[in-house]
Amino acid sequence: MSERKSEEPCAVGAHTSTVSRRSFLVTAGTAGIVGAVDAAEVMGQSQYADPPGTVDRRGTVAVVLRINGKEHRLRVDPRTTLLDCLRETVALTGTKKGCDHGQCGACTVHVNGRRVNSCLSFAVMHDGDSITTVEGLGTPAAQHPMQAAFVACDAYQCGYCTSGQIMSAVALLKEPCGPNDADVKELMSGNICRCGAYQNIVAAIQQVRRTA
Numbered sequence: 304m305s306e307r308k309s310e311e312p313c314a315v316g317a318h319t320s321t322v323s324r325r326s327f328l329v330t331a332g333t334a335g336i337v338g339a340v341d342a343a344e345v346m347g348q349s350q351y352a353d354p355p356g357t358v359d360r361r362g363t364v365a366v367v368l369r370i371n372g373k374e375h376r377l378r379v380d381p382r383t384t385l386l387d388c389l390r391e392t393v394a395l396t397g398t399k400k401g402c403d404h405g406q407c408g409a410c411t412v413h414v415n416g417r418r419v420n421s422c423l424s425f426a427v428m429h430d431g432d433s434i435t436t437v438e439g440l441g442t443p444a445a446q447h448p449m450q451a452a453f454v455a456c457d458a459y460q461c462g463y464c465t466s467g468q469i470m471s472a473v474a475l476l477k478e479p480c481g482p483n484d485a486d487v488k489e490l491m492s493g494n495i496c497r498c499g500a501y502q503n504i505v506a507a508i509q510q511v512r513r514t515a
């Protein structure tokens with residue numbers, strides 16, 4: 304990972320011309336950045352017709368979540384966090400579990416347009432809510448500008464925190480935020496990166512903010 308000043312433009316799409324260790328890593332990293340396919344299609348058992356709130360004999364509760372623009376009628380244990388529901392019931396594994404205690408931001412998703420730590424709320428609390436995960440932001444062929452900027456600015460290393468960073472960064476674009484790097488750092492302070500890619504993360508966000 305190379306560090307850059309936030310005012311230096313990152314070349315979007317500059318990493319795709321040759322197959323090298325670096326381009327391989329970028330390709331692998333991009334897969335993590337844009338997330339996996341919507342595997343809920345494969346998990347037919349995630350679709351139920353029961354009215355929301357219905358409790359069955361096993362104690363599972365019917366809930367309807369609109370995830371990445373698609374309605375999911377689910378049955379979940381009421382103790383299931385939104386994070387576990389997304390990853391294990393709907394099989395959208397782009398959202399990561401880091402601390403599971405609201406401290407790292409790896410699990411950040413958007414609920415009705417606002418960022419939340421999905422490990423801190425229960426799935427049943429989101430009946431009728433509209434949820435966006437990293438899989439809903441863009442695709443490898445049509446990345447969200449923030450996803451493209453993270454690739455261009457080398458804003459990740461292992462990539463584990465990256466989907467949460469990107470979801471927070473996209474939400475930040477609609478939040479009151481001053482123009483300086485320090486302002487961005489303050490609003491991104493809930494997202495921890497164990498690899499220390501902070502400088503390039505800020506550069507990616509500032510690049511998108513300059514062109515938005």
Ligand code: FES
Nearest residue numbers: 401402403408422
């Ligand atoms: S896994 Fe949710 S904040 Fe760390």
Ligand code: FES
Nearest residue numbers: 460462496497498
């Ligand atoms: S890129 Fe490794 S934890 Fe952030």
